Amino acid sequence: MKERILVTRSSMPSLEEYIEEIKGLWDTHWLTNMGVKHKQLENDLAEYMGVPKENLALFVNGHQALECVIEALGLGNELNEKGVRKDEVITTPFTFASTTNAIVRKGLTPVFCDIKRDDYTIDESKIEDLISDRTCAIIPVHVYGNLCAVDKIDSLAQKHNLKVIYDAAHAFAVEKDGVSVARYGDASMFSFHATKVFNTIEGGAICLKDKRFKSKLNDWKNFGITGPETVEYVGGNAKMNEFSAAMGICNLRHLNENILKRKKIVEEYDKKLSGVNGIVVNRGVKEGERGNYAYYPVIFKENVLGFSRDDVFEKLKKNGICARKYFYPLTSTYECYCERFDAKKTPVALEISKQVLTLPLYPELEQGIVDKICDIILGMIE
Numbered sequence: 001m002k003e004r005i006l007v008t009r010s011s012m013p014s015l016e017e018y019i020e021e022i023k024g025l026w027d028t029h030w031l032t033n034m035g036v037k038h039k040q041l042e043n044d045l046a047e048y049m050g051v052p053k054e055n056l057a058l059f060v061n062g063h064q065a066l067e068c069v070i071e072a073l074g075l076g077n078e079l080n081e082k083g084v085r086k087d088e089v090i091t092t093p094f095t096f097a098s099t100t101n102a103i104v105r106k107g108l109t110p111v112f113c114d115i116k117r118d119d120y121t122i123d124e125s126k127i128e129d130l131i132s133d134r135t136c137a138i139i140p141v142h143v144y145g146n147l148c149a150v151d152k153i154d155s156l157a158q159k160h161n162l163k164v165i166y167d168a169a170h171a172f173a174v175e176k177d178g179v180s181v182a183r184y185g186d187a188s189m190f191s192f193h194a195t196k197v198f199n200t201i202e203g204g205a206i207c208l209k210d211k212r213f214k215s216k217l218n219d220w221k222n223f224g225i226t227g228p229e230t231v232e233y234v235g236g237n238a239k240m241n242e243f244s245a246a247m248g249i250c251n252l253r254h255l256n257e258n259i260l261k262r263k264k265i266v267e268e269y270d271k272k273l274s275g276v277n278g279i280v281v282n283r284g285v286k287e288g289e290r291g292n293y294a295y296y297p298v299i300f301k302e303n304v305l306g307f308s309r310d311d312v313f314e315k316l317k318k319n320g321i322c323a324r325k326y327f328y329p330l331t332s333t334y335e336c337y338c339e340r341f342d343a344k345k346t347p348v349a350l351e352i353s354k355q356v357l358t359l360p361l362y363p364e365l366e367q368g369i370v371d372k373i374c375d376i377i378l379g380m381i382e
């Protein structure tokens with residue numbers, strides 16, 4: 001059977017490099033609970049991102065990291081002047097299940113803001129209208145690695161005394177004016193899942209503006225234990241293990257090279273698909289930004305092309321190419337939310353979710369496959 005091409009493929013170091021990295025674990029038998037590899041990866045990442053290591057904490061995955069930072073920053077703990085709990089979080093439904101589920105699992109109420117057509121991130125011009133006396137925070141998403149309007153969002157949050165946690169699951173290594181994306185908001189969450197630009201198999205991190213929260217975050221991820229005989233918070237277990245940290249240490253050595261390979265593939269896709277009537281490619285990296293080329297989302301406009309995103313998805317599938325509908329459906333329409341939210345209130349997100357298809361993208365993707373994917377798509381146009 002011919003090999004199927006999947007939307008992504010985990011980056012891995014050579015087996016020899018990984019074995020070298022984990023060998024010492026057979027001497028120490030120390031496998032988790034913030035061991036030496038954990039410490040080293042934290043240092044390596046802080047250096048790579050240009051943030052103090054006191055502001056960075058590792059996690060078992062991005063989702064748990066998001067839940068922990070929501071707890072550590074105390075979202076939902078304050079009452080407003082009427083004595084009502086401030087439990088509303090402004091966010092977008094054009095994201096992976098994790099963002100919305102984390103908000104709801106922490107007992108908060110998502111208030112969905114629409115996205116922008118040009119980069120699919122939260123529409124900052126619509127945030128202020130959604131702020132109420134119950135709003136406690138904004139959780140925007142740097143979707144596909146496209147940077148949100150961070151300056152505007154951060155100043156809006158300051159004006160209204162709100163916390164900002166960026167879901168930066170897609171945005172590791174992204175920079176604006178030479179500064180890591182992690183420097184914005186009160187905190188940013190990064191995912192190091194196997195499918196991400198940089199992976200630790202499963203893993204994640206939080207970067208904090210205020211380093212005083214780091215020890216709190218570390219307590220939250222370790223059952224709320226603060227001393228040998230003290231448990232101060234009802235925390236869970238969200239610690240990264242040593243094998244994951246070792247994978248991260250190795251993968252980080254190859255990250256810049258892999259981002260360059262991704263960039264080349266994106267340029268190849270752009271060459272073939274941009275400028276085609278009815279097809280819209282990702283907006284690309286803006287001036288002053290360093291991109292990570294995490295995903296390659298393409299919009300297919302049925303009214304212009306005469307065929308839909310779903311037609312392209314099926315056609316590619318028949319040819320052994322597994323593109324993905326990231327992100328369809330909108331999280332606000334999930335069955336588990338029992339029609340609690342009205343997707344019509346975010347019309348751009350609703351439209352984009354029905355038109356978007358994320359094409360295969362990973363460092364080893366061959367030029368011939370990119371050509372084949374584009375030829376299949378362009379061949380559908382009469």
Ligand code: T4K
Pocket residue numbers: 006007008009010061062063064095096098099141167169170190191192193194195203204322326
């Ligand atoms: N916020 C946002 C905006 C996110 O996108 C995510 C995760 C999170 C928060 C939460 O972060 P984590 O808790 O996951 O750290 C995948 C990933 O599982 C998920 O991490 C990611 N977003 C989401 C966008 O994509 P699925 O359900 O599409 O995964 P799956 O298993 O279908 O894999 C997709 C493709 O990746 C496969 O076709 C092949 C490739 N793959 C997959 C795995 C598991 C590999 O090459 N190696 C692998 O080990 O969710």
